[in-house]
Each structure stands twice: as structure tokens, then as C-alpha cells.
Amino acid sequence: MNFVLLLDDVWEPLNFRMLGIPVPKHNSKSKIVLTTRIEDVCDRMDVRRKLKMECLPWDPAWELFREKVGEHLMSASPEIQQQAQALAMKCGGLPLALITVGRAMASKRTAKEWKHAITVLKMAPWQLLGMEFDVLEPLKKSYDNLTSDKLRLCLLYCSLFPEEFSISKDWIIGYCIGEGFIDDLYTEMDEIYNKGHDLLGDLKIASLLEKGEDEDHIKMHPMVRAMALWIASDFGTKETKWLVRAGVGLMEAPGAEKWTDAERISFMRNNILELYEKPNCPLLKTLMLQGNPGLDKICDGFFQFMPSLRVLDLSHTSISELPSGISSLVQLQYLDLYNTNIRSLPRELGSLATLRFLLLSHMPLEMIPGGVICSLTMLQVLYMDLSYGDWKVGVSGNGVDFQELENLRRLRALDITIQSPEALERLSRSYRLAGSTRNLLIKTCSSMTKIELPTSNLWKNMTNLKRVWIASCSNLAEVIIDGRKETVSSNALPRAILQARAELVDGEQPILPTLHDIILQGLHKVKIIYKGGCIKNLSSLFIWYCHGLEELITVSEEEDTAATGGEQALGAFRVITPFPNLRELYLHGLANFKRLSSNTCTLHFPSLESLKIVECPNLKKLKLSAGGLNVIQCSREWWDGLEWDDEEVRASYEDLFRPLR
Numbered sequence: 001m002n003f004v005l006l007l008d009d010v011w012e013p014l015n016f017r018m019l020g021i022p023v024p025k026h027n028s029k030s031k032i033v034l035t036t037r038i039e040d041v042c043d044r045m046d047v048r049r050k051l052k053m054e055c056l057p058w059d060p061a062w063e064l065f066r067e068k069v070g071e072h073l074m075s076a077s078p079e080i081q082q083q084a085q086a087l088a089m090k091c092g093g094l095p096l097a098l099i100t101v102g103r104a105m106a107s108k109r110t111a112k113e114w115k116h117a118i119t120v121l122k123m124a125p126w127q128l129l130g131m132e133f134d135v136l137e138p139l140k141k142s143y144d145n146l147t148s149d150k151l152r153l154c155l156l157y158c159s160l161f162p163e164e165f166s167i168s169k170d171w172i173i174g175y176c177i178g179e180g181f182i183d184d185l186y187t188e189m190d191e192i193y194n195k196g197h198d199l200l201g202d203l204k205i206a207s208l209l210e211k212g213e214d215e216d217h218i219k220m221h222p223m224v225r226a227m228a229l230w231i232a233s234d235f236g237t238k239e240t241k242w243l244v245r246a247g248v249g250l251m252e253a254p255g256a257e258k259w260t261d262a263e264r265i266s267f268m269r270n271n272i273l274e275l276y277e278k279p280n281c282p283l284l285k286t287l288m289l290q291g292n293p294g295l296d297k298i299c300d301g302f303f304q305f306m307p308s309l310r311v312l313d314l315s316h317t318s319i320s321e322l323p324s325g326i327s328s329l330v331q332l333q334y335l336d337l338y339n340t341n342i343r344s345l346p347r348e349l350g351s352l353a354t355l356r357f358l359l360l361s362h363m364p365l366e367m368i369p370g371g372v373i374c375s376l377t378m379l380q381v382l383y384m385d386l387s388y389g390d391w392k393v394g395v396s397g398n399g400v401d402f403q404e405l406e407n408l409r410r411l412r413a414l415d416i417t418i419q420s421p422e423a424l425e426r427l428s429r430s431y432r433l434a435g436s437t438r439n440l441l442i443k444t445c446s447s448m449t450k451i452e453l454p455t456s457n458l459w460k461n462m463t464n465l466k467r468v469w470i471a472s473c474s475n476l477a478e479v480i481i482d483g484r485k486e487t488v489s490s491n492a493l494p495r496a497i498l499q500a501r502a503e504l505v506d507g508e509q510p511i512l513p514t515l516h517d518i519i520l521q522g523l524h525k526v527k528i529i530y531k532g533g534c535i536k537n538l539s540s541l542f543i544w545y546c547h548g549l550e551e552l553i554t555v556s557e558e559e560d561t562a563a564t565g566g567e568q569a570l571g572a573f574r575v576i577t578p579f580p581n582l583r584e585l586y587l588h589g590l591a592n593f594k595r596l597s598s599n600t601c602t603l604h605f606p607s608l609e610s611l612k613i614v615e616c617p618n619l620k621k622l623k624l625s626a627g628g629l630n631v632i633q634c635s636r637e638w639w640d641g642l643e644w645d646d647e648e649v650r651a652s653y654e655d656l657f658r659p660l661r
Helices: 039-044 058-069 071-075 078-089 095-104 111-123 131-144 149-158 169-179 189-205 222-232 347-351 421-429 431-436 495-507 557-561 636-640 647-654
Strands: 004-007 031-034 217-219 242-244 264-266 286-288 311-313 334-336 357-359 381-383 413-418 437-443 450-454 467-471 478-482 517-521 527-532 540-544 568-570 573-576 584-588 601-603 610-614 631-634 657-659
Touching: 039 189, 058 071, 058 078, 058 095, 071 078, 078 095, 078 111, 095 111, 095 131, 095 222, 131 222, 149 169, 149 189, 149 222, 169 189, 169 217, 169 311, 169 334, 169 357, 189 217, 222 242, 413 421, 413 431, 421 431, 421 437, 431 437, 631 636, 636 657
Parallel strands: 004 031, 242 264, 264 286, 286 311, 311 334, 334 357, 357 381, 381 413, 413 437, 437 467, 450 478, 467 517, 478 527, 517 540, 540 584, 573 601, 584 610, 610 631, 631 657
Antiparallel strands: 568 573
């Protein structure tokens, strides 16, 4: 007997055999069909085919909304029509929300009523007729079904960001570590972040978070965010407990009296210009003010009455100094000053004994009082790329003694700017600091004439390095690519020694295994010299304003006389593969750049997907081997002036062209 069994809203895996239900075989006409909000239920029940029910696209969503509002909407004024569309869009295509909001607006006839509804849905959606019972309560079942309080807190925390905002996973995980949501069971920062990624993955499986702009970002559906804010405000009874006005166009922060009972505050991505009151916030744990580009003044004593604050984000603002009283933040764990105008750190910053995250990147920082850095003994993450770099090593340098960094025993992640060869050498010899370095900016080292990647001893301890950025080193003439493990001629060694050396090399850790990005900027004398081998995991190469560079790779005389095993003949040319996993190549402002490959070889980029060329007027030919290339970004004028060997070659590239915006 054939059958179809329909199971709706399944929350836990079911054992059909224990229930006496026969499980259909692959070729059976019988079917069991179930719906669930939790993808893990499907996996644990060995579901053979999963279909994700997406929210409605705009046209059917708008049609459903109009149907519930009623026919009078069709003849309403253009202003009301526009507001109705804005209201429908805020439902995010969720049928339950479209129906509920549409019915709530069925009796509304004036533009002011519709404007008020938009404000309510933005600020306190639970106040709209029917929302609490018909939309938020059903969604809350998914929240209640989460397996831990950590998951629930992590979800609520995501609601601090603006509606439809694509949130960096690492960003939200850093906040959650600062708040204490992710426990200290793990000691290594990578392990702690992996735990955070696992929590976010569980929230996606529960259909409470969605994929953001890419795999490294997540976002919340507008109605899930509304549900989270409703829960965070004690189901609408304490609306200032989580005071969230993110991305709503504020010109001025709410009055200090509204801050009093707040536990989390988010005024991020607004147009606030000044904070001139001193709020009393004894319960406040998170304050998010980032993304207010005009904010340039915070009054002295502003932080004086926030004894519980653990997370403070002032990034992407125009503040030029921290207000006095910052030392009052005795529980602060996370401080983000990224992309501010601060040139000098106050000495009292050294009093933040609990600080674990300090983000100082992309800011014109010139002065740090001695003793401040080494006082932050709990610091685990310190980001200072494109920031302060005048480290004192011995008698060299005038700034903070490099020893202060070495005294940070708990440090696990470091982004750093280096402005002298002595500091670079000291970094490379410090096993703990080198191993913690993620991003390295080498800047204005005028005495540096060459640098070698990846096998130089300089990089041996930098096992977690992800990006190298070399900028404005006026005398740097050679960036040498030498990925060979053996530099002694094998013909000169006995077989027994060769075998012993091979065993040693095979047992060694590869140098720079995590290096993904290289940026070369403002190096007017530089050549990129290829001696052999490759940088295996490099995925992006950016070369900007290196006016003396004439070709992408210059093959060394040593390499040019004898091909190594990694090369192949191609007619009169050899093929070399210095970056086998390179996906993105960006060349900008190279005034004398003439060719991608030299006259004696062709560059092979087996993984290259994107090539961007801007302001390279002397580059007339595209000569490279890149079978996976799918986009070439450049100006139309430059593209039309390219010279091609034949029409067939030109035609093969034409579909890849994308004009610069």
C-alpha cells in the first residue's frame, strides 16, 4: 500500500520505526513530507531532499499586502501608496507579517497614520495591532527552542545592528567575547573564534540568522530582529532596557534620562554630532556609537557613571581625543577606536586593567605615553595596522619601547605597523609576538633595500600571518619571490645527505602557510624578482603607485638560465606559476608598467578570477595564462586602446570586460 504522510512544524527528530511507521525506500511511491524551522532536524532524520522555503519576492509580497489592506489602497494618494510600499518592504517577504500588518492598516486612511505605522514598525513593532500575538509569539518558539543561553544572548546581540545590516562574523564574535557570552574554556584566540562561528552556525541552522553579503557575514530577517528586540525589552514592558536606534537617521542622541535603565545601547550608523550630557548608566554593558561620521566631541566625564560597561565601540567617528574619565570603565573588555582622528592616547587608558580587545587601526596615532601598553596585562587582541609604528628598539626610534609589546603575555592576535628594520627584526625574533601577528604593515623604512618572500628567516615564526602590506619604503628595490626549499645544488651533494635533507624538509612547518594578501604601495624603485617556487596560499595581490615597476614579475638571471621542475615549455616561452591560488590581482597607478609577463616567460594564474587595472597607461597587451578569469575591470578608454595578437584572442577576452564605475 502506498501512502503520503504530512508532518507539520517538527521540532525534534522522530524515530518512525518506534512509531510503527514504515520508512519508504528510495524507489517507493510512498512519501513522508515534513516541515521544520530547524535544518538539523532534517539532517538527523536522514531526509533525502531538502527544500528551503524562501520568503516571498517583492511582487507577490506586495500583492498579498494590498489584498489584506483592501481595495481602497488602490485609489489612495501617491503619498500613501509610497508609504504602503515602505511598510510592506519592512515585512521582509514574510507572509505572516504581510498579512498581520496589512490587516492592521485596513482602516487607516490618512498619510499621517501610515507614517506613524512606519515609525512604530521601526522602533517598537510589537505595538502594531496583531503583531505580538500573530507574528512575534510564533517566531519566539524558535528562540525558546535554542539549546543554551549563550545562543539566545548571541541572537539578541545581533539585533543591536541596523535592519538588514550585513554583520561581520568576526565583529559580532569579538563583541560576544567582550560581553562574556563565549566562555574561556579555550585559551587560543583561534579556538575561541571557532566557538563563536559554531554558535552563529547553530543560529543559521535554526533559521534565526541568514547569510549576509558573503560567507563571512550574517544578517537578521526584519521580523526576527523585531522579535529579538521585543524579547530584549522584556516583551515590550521596558522599552529602554535595550535602547536601539541604529541606522534611523538620528541627528542627536536621546536625552540622558532615557539611558538610566539601559543594559545595551546602539546608536550606530546615524548622524549624531556631539555627546554633551553625562548619563548615569549603572547597568549599561554595551555602548555602540560607531558609524557616526560627524561625531567629533564627547564631553569630559561622559563615561564616569558607566561602571558595568564591557563593550565600547567608537569606530568610524571623527573624535580627536578620548574624554577624561575613561579610567572609570573598570570592567571594560572591548574598546574599538578604528578609523577615528585620535593622535594621542591618554595616560589613564593604562588603568583599564580588564581590557582584552584594543582596536587602534587606521588612525593617525602619533603618541602613546610610556607604560600604557604594558599596563594592559589582560590584552589578547591588539590591532594597530595603519596606525602607530614608531617602536623604540635599543637606541633606534623615539617612541614606545618594543619591550612593552613583548610584556603582553596573554596577547594572541596582533596587527602591527613597523617603521624600522630594527623593529621588524625584533618582531621576527619574538616567538610569541611573531606567532600572534595577523596583519603586518611595513612603512617608511628608507634603509630597507630588499625583502624576500616566503622563505627568509624573517618570516619563520609568523605562522599566522594573513597580510603583508609594504608602503612608502623609498629605497626598496627588490621584493624577491623565492619559494624553493633547497638552495644548494643537488648535484653537489651525496645521495645519503640528499635523503636526510629531504626528510628534514618534509618534517618542517611550511613558511607563511596562512599568507593570503600582499599589498605593495608607493615603492617607486621596486622590482618583483622571481627566483623559483611559489607563495602557495596567496589569494590577492594589490600593487598601487609603484611608478618604477615595468613588469609584474622579473625572472632572476639565476632562474632564467635553468628552468626548475615547476616550469613547462610553451613554444618559445616558459610558464611560471608564482601564485597558484591567486584569485584577485589589482594594479593601480603604475605609470611605467608595460607588461604582465616578461619577454622570456608567461605567467600562469590557474585560480585567478578577477583582474583590475587602473591608470596603467603604458600597459598595451594582456599576456597571461588564466583559464578561470571571469572579470577584467578597467576603463573603456584603456580597454579600447589595447593591442591584440589576433581577433580571436580579443574576442575571447571581450566578455570579461567590466567598465570601472
